[in-house]
Amino acid sequence: MMLEVRDLAAAYSGIEALRGVSLHIEAGEMVALIGANGAGKSTLLNCLSGTVRPRRGSIRFEGHEIAGMKPHRVARQGLLQVPEGRQILVDLTIEENLQLGELARGARPSNYGLRDVYQLFPILEERRTQRGGTLSGGQQQMLAIGRALMGGPRLLLLDEPSLGLSPLITDQVFEALRGLNDTGLTILLVEQNAHRALQATQRAYLLEHGELAFQGNSSDLINDAKVIAHYLGHLPTD
Ligand SMILES: Nc1ncnc2c1ncn2[C@@H]1O[C@H](COP(=O)(O)OP(=O)(O)O)[C@@H](O)[C@H]1O
Ligand SMILES: [Mg+2]
Numbered sequence: 001m002m003l004e005v006r007d008l009a010a011a012y013s014g015i016e017a018l019r020g021v022s023l024h025i026e027a028g029e030m031v032a033l034i035g036a037n038g039a040g041k042s043t044l045l046n047c048l049s050g051t052v053r054p055r056r057g058s059i060r061f062e063g064h065e066i067a068g069m070k071p072h073r074v075a076r077q078g079l080l081q082v083p084e085g086r087q088i089l090v091d092l093t094i095e096e097n098l099q100l101g102e103l104a105r106g107a108r109p110s111n112y113g114l115r116d117v118y119q120l121f122p123i124l125e126e127r128r129t130q131r132g133g134t135l136s137g138g139q140q141q142m143l144a145i146g147r148a149l150m151g152g153p154r155l156l157l158l159d160e161p162s163l164g165l166s167p168l169i170t171d172q173v174f175e176a177l178r179g180l181n182d183t184g185l186t187i188l189l190v191e192q193n194a195h196r197a198l199q200a201t202q203r204a205y206l207l208e209h210g211e212l213a214f215q216g217n218s219s220d221l222i223n224d225a226k227v228i229a230h231y232l233g234h235l236p237t238d
Contacts, residue, residue, distance in 0.1 A: 003048070008067075009054060009055050010053075039208055075104040083144070091132070091133065094124050136169075137164050142172075149180075160192060161191070195222070
């Protein structure tokens, strides 16, 4: 078991955002976490990566308890998040942004380098000497993923990678994620675009008001009437 979350709870100024969430991820899996806006998806990822401190519960990553650990220490263990909104450095070049990503790795050996990132996203190599701020939204998302790869992830967390991207660029990003997973990277994918996320993954969890409402095979969730009605935007009879 690569990641085992038990009874996780989190709150903002006393208002609960996660209540008793348990989930697990096996090495090599690509798992989706879906749910409506405000369901607690980002809070859950942020608890895993250490930017939100859980008020209760356990997070075991590769056998170590990491709940409440600082983000840089979590990252050094190989649990890396591509944040919502990308957060790239607009005044640095693309290559400098990628090199900064390497700092997260600490002393662990590298499993991804510049060449791997450029092979995955050739546009980043073409534009490697340009500033981050000159990139389109889709290219910035690619850079954010590339930067996380440079940190040597064993588990990669993504928060809404398709947000604001065109369907064509979304396809490219999802294809890259599928390729990374096919070559062994374990991925937890948070998406509001439930249909895309379920199509790209083997297993999925559905969050509703801070609680797990469903879990199962992504293909089963795609066919589940309640999921269809609430999250895929059309009625099951369509
Ligand atoms: N920094 C914050 N301060 C206060 N409330 C927050 C904060 N971040 C999220 N929340 C609240 O916590 C709940 C879950 O939010 P979030 O985890 O961002 O959901 P999602 O990512 O699924 O849209 C929401 O009710 C949201 O308003
Ligand atoms: Mg969110």
